[in-house]
Amino acid sequence: MRITVIGCGYVGLVTAACFAEMGNHVTCVDQNSERIDALSNGVCPLYEPGMEAMLATNLSGRRLAFTTQLNDALQDVEVVFIAVGTPCSDDGSADISQVLSVAAELGQLLNNPAVVVCKSTSPVGTACRVEAILEQQCQRRQLSWRPVVISNPEFLKEGAAIGDFMRPDRIIIGSSSEPANALMRELYAPFVRNHERILFMGRRDAELSKYAANAFLASRISFMNELAGLSSQLGVDIEQVRRAIGSDSRIGHHFIYAGCGYGGSCFPKDIKALLHMGKEHGEDMSMLHAVEARNDKQKHWLLQQITQRLGANLQGKIIALWGLAFKPGTDDIRDAPSLVLIDGLLRAGATIHAYDPVAMSKIAERYSLPVSRGQIQLMDEPYVTLQNADALVLVTEWKQFRQPDFSNMRKHMRLPLIIDGRNQYDPTQVREHGFEYAGVGRAAPKKHSQPVLRQVV
Numbered sequence: 499m500r501i502t503v504i505g506c507g508y509v510g511l512v513t514a515a516c517f518a519e520m521g522n523h524v525t526c527v528d529q530n531s532e533r534i535d536a537l538s539n540g541v542c543p544l545y546e547p548g549m550e551a552m553l554a555t556n557l558s559g560r561r562l563a564f565t566t567q568l569n570d571a572l573q574d575v576e577v578v579f580i581a582v583g584t585p586c587s588d589d590g591s592a593d594i595s596q597v598l599s600v601a602a603e604l605g606q607l608l609n610n611p612a613v614v615v616c617k618s619t620s621p622v623g624t625a626c627r628v629e630a631i632l633e634q635q636c637q638r639r640q641l642s643w644r645p646v647v648i649s650n651p652e653f654l655k656e657g658a659a660i661g662d663f664m665r666p667d668r669i670i671i672g673s674s675s676e677p678a679n680a681l682m683r684e685l686y687a688p689f690v691r692n693h694e695r696i697l698f699m700g701r702r703d704a705e706l707s708k709y710a711a712n713a714f715l716a717s718r719i720s721f722m723n724e725l726a727g728l729s730s731q732l733g734v735d736i737e738q739v740r741r742a743i744g745s746d747s748r749i750g751h752h753f754i755y756a757g758c759g760y761g762g763s764c765f766p767k768d769i770k771a772l773l774h775m776g777k778e779h780g781e782d783m784s785m786l787h788a789v790e791a792r793n794d795k796q797k798h799w800l801l802q803q804i805t806q807r808l809g810a811n812l813q814g815k816i817i818a819l820w821g822l823a824f825k826p827g828t829d830d831i832r833d834a835p836s837l838v839l840i841d842g843l844l845r846a847g848a849t850i851h852a853y854d855p856v857a858m859s860k861i862a863e864r865y866s867l868p869v870s871r872g873q874i875q876l877m878d879e880p881y882v883t884l885q886n887a888d889a890l891v892l893v894t895e896w897k898q899f900r901q902p903d904f905s906n907m908r909k910h911m912r913l914p915l916i917i918d919g920r921n922q923y924d925p926t927q928v929r930e931h932g933f934e935y936a937g938v939g940r941a942a943p944k945k946h947s948q949p950v951l952r953q954v955v
């Protein structure tokens with residue numbers, strides 16, 4: 499099939515490369531010329547495991563091409579994917595201006611009745627708006643055909659995006675057009691060989707399903723963080739609670755880890771967008787408000803732990819950070835808990851020594867001034883960050899941080915303090931190495947007085 503993908507970000511690039519891998523001819527369009535130049539030369543401008551190898555195979559096989567010119571990408575195209583960004587507007591709604599401007603461009607340039615697929619996460623009714631724009635343009639150009647626009651939200655996870663796309667749990671197609679459904683069934687057939695996982699539904703159903711999935715997962719995280727807060731008060735270990743409830747098959751182990759909050763390019767903005775949809779339609783979304791509020795609070799937990807122990811003024815203190823990306827496996831720092839921590843540390847006057855296997859260039863770009871002044875020092879190696887440090891904060895649970903050499907770490911640090919924002923370490927083991935340890939909901943058990951038994955007379 500001849501496919502065009504508009505937007506070469508995490509979603510567009512993975513979509514394009516995976517369709518090319520299955521033998522399709524895919525042209526990827528982005529307005530960012532630097533990005534297109536890099537990709538045309540096989541260099542991936544974002545970190546996604548396996549992507550560069552896939553780029554190399556498909557560029558050399560001539561199944562994948564990159565351009566900044568949408569016009570060049572539409573010749574005889576059968577399917578056009580819109581995978582541009584839908585960031586958060588000031589009022590919390592999803593800003594779909596990139597999607598709508600692509601629709602307007604397509605309306606002017608599309609010369610054949612391709613199926614237009616909205617892959618960007620967009621509010622209910624967006625596919626309908628895209629179709630209206632295209633229809634208007636086709637009418638103006640006196641074309642004999644009318645475009646079909648469908649919704650096909652994406653569920654990939656950064657860091658495991660290729661695997662998720664190649665072996666999806668499900669593929670959601672929101673469409674009422676039988677020919678478009680048939681085309682999608684054919685296009686996705688190689689990805690669902692062993693059993694059917696394509697769910698057909700209405701466009702609006704598909705659009706809301708994407709928001710529902712993210713909101714549900716975020717709710718699980720905030721619920722566990724709330725329980726972690728209570729656990730600290732009660733001297734309960736939230737990790738034991740997690741194990742206990744996760745083994746219930748109705749609950750399962752995914753997304754029930756207490757930590758320093760969720761971030762990334764999706765959960766925060768999608769929750770805001772869903773809340774905005776609720777407000778627009780007069781639906782009270784108090785539960786989702788609580789999910790968001792808990793997460794905002796949770797992102798301050800790391801700094802609180804530091805200032806409780808080292809004081810509010812951190813002038814002259816060195817804080818080591820392990821991990822900066824919003825989660826392991828990606829260089830994405832959008833809405834990452836690390837940003838809230840870094841901002842707070844800089845305000846308090848601390849010097850930051852930080853290491854992340856892939857996200858440091860993004861941090862260097864965002865904090866160019868503090869980096870140039872030495873307030874943030876990005877190190878090549880995790881142990882170097884510990885030199886004279888007054889605390890180590892584990893922010894992102896990259897695998898390489900799971901089993902560190904605690905004795906060696908202790909020797910480098912000025913103060914033996916570990917703040918574990920992802921509950922990666924065994925508190926007893928860490929304390930045995932002479933560290934003070936703070937985990938999320940893992941307070942050292944308090945001495946509780948036994949209730950006095952009332953004497954029965």
Ligand SMILES: NC(=O)c1ccc[n+]([C@@H]2O[C@H](COP(=O)([O-])OP(=O)(O)OC[C@H]3O[C@@H](n4cnc5c(N)ncnc54)[C@H](O)[C@@H]3O)[C@@H](O)[C@H]2O)c1
Binds near residue numbers: 506529599600617655
């Ligand atoms: N990142 C994820 O993990 C993920 C997962 C599922 C869904 N989504 C959704 O997918 C969409 C894309 O996300 P992303 O993370 O890939 O975004 P991104 O910001 O990484 O990439 C978007 C790309 O679109 C390009 N672009 C914008 N306007 C354009 C135009 N008019 N013409 C050509 N290119 C244009 C930008 O230059 C950018 O490279 C969003 O709606 C997001 O919510 C993201």
